[in-house]
Amino acid sequence: MPMIEIRDLRKSYAELEVLKGISFDVEKGEVVVVLGPSGSGKSTMLRCINLLEEFQGGGIRIDGEAIGYTTTEGGKRRRRKEAENAKLREQVGMVFQSFNLFPHRTVLQNVMMGPLKVKGIARREAEALARDLLKKVGLLDKADQYPARLSGGQQQRVGIARALAMQPKVMLFDEVTSALDPELVGEVLRVMRQLAQEGMTMIIVTHEIHFARDVGDRIIFMDHGAIVEEGPPANILANPKSDRFKQFLRRYQGDYLDT
Amino acid sequence: MDFLVNLLAIWARLYPSLVSGFAVTISVALAAIPLALLGALLLTPLRMWGGSIIHAVTGAYIEFMRNTPLLLQIYLIYFGLPLLGLYPSEFMCGVIGIAMQHAAFLAEIYRGGIESISQRQWDAARAMGMTWATALRNVILPQAGLRILGPIGNQLIILVKDTSLVSAIGVVDLTMVGKVSIERLAVTLEIFLAIALIYLALTGALGAVLRIIERRVLERIG
Amino acid sequence: MMPNVLINNLPYLLKGALVTLELSVVVLIAGNLLGLVIGIVATSVGRIGQSLITAYIFVLRGIPILVIMLLGYYAFPALGYRVPAYVAVGVAQIIYVSAFVAEIVRSAILSVPSGQIAAARSLGMRRFSILKEIVLPQATRIAIPPLLNNSLTAIKQTSYVSVVGVWELTYAAREVVERTLASFQIFLGVMAIYFIICYPLSLLARRWERRAAVVQ
Numbered sequence A: 001m002p003m004i005e006i007r008d009l010r011k012s013y014a015e016l017e018v019l020k021g022i023s024f025d026v027e028k029g030e031v032v033v034v035l036g037p038s039g040s041g042k043s044t045m046l047r048c049i050n051l052l053e054e055f056q057g058g059g060i061r062i063d064g065e066a067i068g069y070t071t072t073e074g075g076k077r078r079r080r081k082e083a084e085n086a087k088l089r090e091q092v093g094m095v096f097q098s099f100n101l102f103p104h105r106t107v108l109q110n111v112m113m114g115p116l117k118v119k120g121i122a123r124r125e126a127e128a129l130a131r132d133l134l135k136k137v138g139l140l141d142k143a144d145q146y147p148a149r150l151s152g153g154q155q156q157r158v159g160i161a162r163a164l165a166m167q168p169k170v171m172l173f174d175e176v177t178s179a180l181d182p183e184l185v186g187e188v189l190r191v192m193r194q195l196a197q198e199g200m201t202m203i204i205v206t207h208e209i210h211f212a213r214d215v216g217d218r219i220i221f222m223d224h225g226a227i228v229e230e231g232p233p234a235n236i237l238a239n240p241k242s243d244r245f246k247q248f249l250r251r252y253q254g255d256y257l258d259t
Numbered sequence B: 001m002d003f004l005v006n007l008l009a010i011w012a013r014l015y016p017s018l019v020s021g022f023a024v025t026i027s028v029a030l031a032a033i034p035l036a037l038l039g040a041l042l043l044t045p046l047r048m049w050g051g052s053i054i055h056a057v058t059g060a061y062i063e064f065m066r067n068t069p070l071l072l073q074i075y076l077i078y079f080g081l082p083l084l085g086l087y088p089s090e091f092m093c094g095v096i097g098i099a100m101q102h103a104a105f106l107a108e109i110y111r112g113g114i115e116s117i118s119q120r121q122w123d124a125a126r127a128m129g130m131t132w133a134t135a136l137r138n139v140i141l142p143q144a145g146l147r148i149l150g151p152i153g154n155q156l157i158i159l160v161k162d163t164s165l166v167s168a169i170g171v172v173d174l175t176m177v178g179k180v181s182i183e184r185l186a187v188t189l190e191i192f193l194a195i196a197l198i199y200l201a202l203t204g205a206l207g208a209v210l211r212i213i214e215r216r217v218l219e220r221i222g
Numbered sequence C: 001m002m003p004n005v006l007i008n009n010l011p012y013l014l015k016g017a018l019v020t021l022e023l024s025v026v027v028l029i030a031g032n033l034l035g036l037v038i039g040i041v042a043t044s045v046g047r048i049g050q051s052l053i054t055a056y057i058f059v060l061r062g063i064p065i066l067v068i069m070l071l072g073y074y075a076f077p078a079l080g081y082r083v084p085a086y087v088a089v090g091v092a093q094i095i096y097v098s099a100f101v102a103e104i105v106r107s108a109i110l111s112v113p114s115g116q117i118a119a120a121r122s123l124g125m126r127r128f129s130i131l132k133e134i135v136l137p138q139a140t141r142i143a144i145p146p147l148l149n150n151s152l153t154a155i156k157q158t159s160y161v162s163v164v165g166v167w168e169l170t171y172a173a174r175e176v177v178e179r180t181l182a183s184f185q186i187f188l189g190v191m192a193i194y195f196i197i198c199y200p201l202s203l204l205a206r207r208w209e210r211r212a213a214v215v216q
Helices: A042-049 A082-089 A107-119 A123-136 A152-164 A182-197 A209-215 A233-238 A243-251 A253-258 B002-049 B052-066 B070-084 B090-116 B119-127 B132-147 B149-169 B174-185 B189-221 C004-042 C047-061 C065-078 C085-110 C114-122 C127-164 C169-180 C183-215
Strands: A004-013 A016-026 A031-035 A057-062 A069-071 A077-079 A092-095 A170-174 A201-205 A218-223 A226-231
Touching: A004 A042, A016 A042, A016 A057, A016 A226, A031 A042, A031 A209, A042 A057, A042 A170, A042 A201, A082 B119, A092 A152, A092 B119, A107 A123, A107 A152, A107 B132, A123 A152, A152 A182, A182 A201, A182 A209, A209 A233, A218 A233, A218 A243, A226 A233, A226 A243, B002 B052, B002 B090, B002 B149, B002 B174, B002 B189, B052 B090, B052 C183, B070 B090, B070 B149, B070 C127, B070 C169, B070 C183, B090 B132, B090 B149, B119 B132, B132 B149, B149 B174, B149 B189, B149 C065, B149 C127, B174 B189, B174 C065, B189 C047, B189 C065, C004 C047, C004 C085, C004 C127, C004 C169, C004 C183, C047 C085, C065 C085, C065 C127, C085 C127, C114 C127, C127 C169, C127 C183, C169 C183
Parallel strands: A031 A201, A031 A218, A092 A170, A170 A201
Antiparallel strands: A004 A016, A004 A057, A069 A077, A218 A226
């Protein structure tokens, strides 16, 4: 059974269809990188997996559990209860482009918040876990700082630690380096690379093609709300078939060659 | 020099009534402030998340309170409640009137604060598996609270000044002491100076304290 | 229950509303103009002038308007001038409102980034034209919502002149209540009249606030 199973995912805003039937699986421990121009629907797809966006058709399963909606025997689609969905979200960690740390809490408290407030773990245990994770992302010395004092790269590493603190089965990365100054991108990618090596199941939406080739087990190229091409990085990057993917690679070629 | 001697003589003579007037003013403020803060705390969730009827009723209350003079609200309570067989003291009428209007203003401040927190904070909280209520309590409200410290402080300073309206229904507060003394002693400037200085010290001190608190909190979180 | 008492006394109350409107218009125009001048002057005079204006703003904003009105009411006779009460308290109201307006105008002007002024200066613009062409247009957008809210407060607080015996809507309401004892009908009716005057301004202020939020 795949860890993530997406079947015919459809979403529209009023008349505009932004996801036109997306289907793919992610196996346990696999790293899937999603590429695509802005407006291709890749971030929306990612947000659907965590149910930050509602979707109107198809289904998503994490480790066999349907996310967001269940289908009754009569084929009727019903939204699951808020508490059930919250429970499912615990298994999916998400890291955002804009970090979205909680500015009123210290770094340590940010990482502890999930275990404490969602999982109800004892404070001492939660703190030990949080310190472990901060050490892992190299920010133990910043534990008592407020996020506003940290650089973008540091904030994003805290974001990763905060998501990991929920001990999720799956991690989603939504253009996590796009808001960073170029010199800060490396430290974040390093942490993600380490996670991949440890066997975390990951979906990464990014523009870092070099990173995609290095770390990804598989690349999916999306455009206009649909999957255009997919395959192992070496093949697909060397021999893009569609014009749209070729065009996309040409635009980001600079990044590709530089790194 | 003569003026100064004269001034001090008048102030000395007025001292007991100034103290008692000051005590009444402070009492009105101290009674009305918690009532207003709590009243707003009650109004805000009804206004924001109540069903359509509750939303409309609380909205109407807030708008009516914000767009009519406080003096009339106090009159309505003071002259209206006896018709219902209720006879609260002048002091209570003043406190209730002030608290009712300021609760409406504060409710708008609370709402503004909550709405000013970005959707991304909701996303981050819910992505961690927080329910709506958990996210509201742990992520949204603390941030909104910090953000509205300044506006709440300004509103409370206005409230302190508004306590002077209780003199219009016969409460002998600082303003009333001033009015009566001016008429009785037939000196204006010296008495006005005393009253004005006391109010100024009160609002100035409150403002300074609130600014210090605000700065402390905000410099931590940037 | 029909609000008969209110209907019977409506002509009298509307006469009071007319006085309230007159008073409001005078206070708003004079208070805003005076405050505007003081606020602009505050940003373009030397240190002593600034301190004086700061004191003016700080003192007036820290004292209840009722106290300022008492001063206006008793000070003129004490100085030997015979002035009608409505003039004395009207002047007090204008001065009080001007302090709030001055503070709004001053902080709006100061909030225009200094880079804007540097840029204008580097184009060779003179001080007055920098103020007129660069600073004031930007400051206006910032100042309008608080100025509208301040005007709303100013209208509502014209009712306080009734406390020192000036006849207007609130005073008329009290007269009618004393005569008829119909406190709910009359006060609620009169509050509705104030609401009708104030609410459009309130909506306008909100619209400008929203517009300002969008620009930022």
